[in-house]
Amino acid sequence: MTTNSDQILIHRIMNGDTQVFAVLVDRYKDLVFTLALRMxxxxxxxxxxxxxxxxKVFKSLKKFKGDSKFSTWIYRIAYNTSLDRxxxxKRKQQTVEINEFTEHQVKTIDDALNMMEVQERQQAIQDCLQLLPSEDCALLTLYYFExxxxxxxxxxVNLKANNVKVKLFxxxxxxxxxxxxxxxxxIIESYESTRR
Known part of the structure; x- marks a missing residue:
């Protein structure tokens, strides 16, 4: 499942050409940093x-078996490293009370967001993501952004896909x-008044 170019680089590194590791770092550094920053x-x-x-990736490269994407393997290491830190x-994470949402309320929020300028919307989402507990933020980042x-x-995250689905929800x-x-x-009031 690993891309051919990743596999070639990994093979070269395993055969002693450690300078090539910089190419892998360049390829995945933004993805790793984004996940780490969100967590x-x-x-x-x-x-x-x-x-x-x-x-850790460099030291355990020989353990990578290639049965999943290389990016998935790196994400897992980044995720676990973030969790360990x-x-x-022993930080206290902010908790968010989950109220029961009606379908109309969720739709109203989604539609209100769609009315905002794209840049403002992205910034609003980024700001709000930072208020979530790290694991929630990581899941949403992996699913929606990556x-x-x-x-x-x-x-x-070492969970069954069904558990991931529930946690994402x-x-x-x-x-x-x-x-x-x-x-x-x-914004919400303005939207709701136009829908009446």
Whole structure:
């Protein structure tokens, strides 16, 4: 499942051409950093997690069997490295109360977001993502921003695909609650008045 170019690079590294590892780092550094930043919520710590991730990747490259995408394998290492760091800091994560949402409320929030300018919407989502617990933020990042499948995410977070689906649903509800609170009430009111 690993792309041919990744496999060629891995083979060269395994045969002693360690300089080629820089190409793999270049290829995946943004993906690893984005996931680490969403989980750590701190740029310096995300940079450290990224460095630790690539050190671990290099040291355990011979353990990569190629039965999943190389990117999925790297994501899993980045995810676990972030979790380990979070556990060592024993940070208190902000919790979000999940209220029961009606389909109309979720649709209203989605439609209100669609009315915002694309850039403002992306910034609003990014800001609200930072308010989620790290694991929720990571799941949403992997699914919506990195466009990993449920199967791929299940390999990253070491859960069954059905569990990932349930956790994604809960994470999305938490994000919807944050967005509901953070969005300008006028935007929602304006939208609802146009729908009547």
């Amino acid at each position: 750590m919520k701190n740029r310096e710590e995300a940079e450290e997690v990224s460095q630790d991730t690539f050190i 979070l556990k060592s800091h 466009e990993l499948s449920l199967e791929e995410i299940s390999k990253v 809960r994470s999305r509800k938490k994000l919807a609650e944050i967005l509901r609170v953070k969005l300008e009430p006028e």
